[in-house]
Amino acid sequence: MRTLKDRGFIHPTASEMTPRQVYEDRRGLLKAFAGGAALAALPAGAALAQGAKPGKGAPLAGTKSSVPGALTMDKPTAYADITSYNNFYEFGTDKSDPARYAGTLKPRPWTVAVEGEVKKPGTFDLDALMKLAPMEDRIYRLRCVEGWSMVVPWVGFSLAELVKRVEPTGNAKYVQFLTLADRAQMPGLRSGVLDWPYSEGLRLDEAMHPLAMLAFGVYGEVLPNQNGAPVRLVVPWKYGFKSAKSIVKIRFVDKQPKTSWELAAPQEYGFYSNVNPQVDHPRWSQATERRIGEDGLFAKKRPTPMFNGYEPQVGQLYAGMDLRKFF
Numbered sequence: 001m002r003t004l005k006d007r008g009f010i011h012p013t014a015s016e017m018t019p020r021q022v023y024e025d026r027r028g029l030l031k032a033f034a035g036g037a038a039l040a041a042l043p044a045g046a047a048l049a050q051g052a053k054p055g056k057g058a059p060l061a062g063t064k065s066s067v068p069g070a071l072t073m074d075k076p077t078a079y080a081d082i083t084s085y086n087n088f089y090e091f092g093t094d095k096s097d098p099a100r101y102a103g104t105l106k107p108r109p110w111t112v113a114v115e116g117e118v119k120k121p122g123t124f125d126l127d128a129l130m131k132l133a134p135m136e137d138r139i140y141r142l143r144c145v146e147g148w149s150m151v152v153p154w155v156g157f158s159l160a161e162l163v164k165r166v167e168p169t170g171n172a173k174y175v176q177f178l179t180l181a182d183r184a185q186m187p188g189l190r191s192g193v194l195d196w197p198y199s200e201g202l203r204l205d206e207a208m209h210p211l212a213m214l215a216f217g218v219y220g221e222v223l224p225n226q227n228g229a230p231v232r233l234v235v236p237w238k239y240g241f242k243s244a245k246s247i248v249k250i251r252f253v254d255k256q257p258k259t260s261w262e263l264a265a266p267q268e269y270g271f272y273s274n275v276n277p278q279v280d281h282p283r284w285s286q287a288t289e290r291r292i293g294e295d296g297l298f299a300k301k302r303p304t305p306m307f308n309g310y311e312p313q314v315g316q317l318y319a320g321m322d323l324r325k326f327f
């Protein structure tokens, strides 16, 4: 088994991670260099605000979701932050890499193949997929395993709509999600940091839960490439890496699929990866989180709630399970 170190990369520990403020200052400085000396006098936040222009993407309307738990009251994170501080290793491992390099991703034309243990396998063209169900606005918390979180206003619908449409057979126990892996579009594939294509998975009952979502948009616009255009998974009660971006294949299978993060570091990233403040990552605590946009000098860390706050909705899925064993 190759370790992350063998791959020439080790996921940063929480303490090694670039503090948000430092990151913003750096980005502010980069912008200042690009934009001329006048900007250098401004605080990082001001330089940042100049780049914040929601309204660049094509509009994608949704109606307020009625799914229980789908509309958190937490204040949404700024569009500029959601679209510039990303994890999308196909474009590099730096938080700023996806926004910088994902311009080469071609989100259209796009198809999603559905195969395996289903009565109605087939390939969905993106437009057909988008018409499977009415688009809904949902506001979800997103908790990255690295210890930061955001609040994202997604546009999309329940993954269950697709699952029902393809009619899983009695042998379907798990669902695997595979991301595009095209070296011509994704410079990060040259690195062996993960096994490509990026692979993720859910148990069938998790995939059927109404909160599990196929997202096509954010802030009322189609997804920017760096956020996983044109279609991604969003599973709000699990660590962010379960929410695979730019999906091209969905496979219904009888055995638990191997995920890219499990293959890279099985002792650190389990199949379930439910957000759980009581089960620490081997190299850092998961008890608290830093909310992006709130991390000024005196900002307090927030306590991380069980199942990222979605316990009332999803707790039953794990009744009787040892969550330390099935981390």
Ligand SMILES: Nc1nc2c(c(=O)[nH]1)N[C@H]1C(S)=C(S)[C@@H](COP(=O)(O)O)O[C@H]1N2
Pocket: 082, 085, 086, 087, 088, 089, 090, 142, 143, 144, 145, 179, 198, 226, 227, 228, 239, 240, 241, 242, 243, 244, 245, 246
């Ligand atoms: N294909 C793919 N999907 C991915 C990732 C990735 O590297 N590749 N990173 C994951 C991680 S670690 C997180 S936290 C979220 C981040 O989503 P965001 O950039 O839209 O906030 O995407 C997830 N989906």
Ligand SMILES: [Mo]
Pocket: 087, 143, 144, 145, 146, 239, 240, 241
């Ligand atoms: Mo993450």
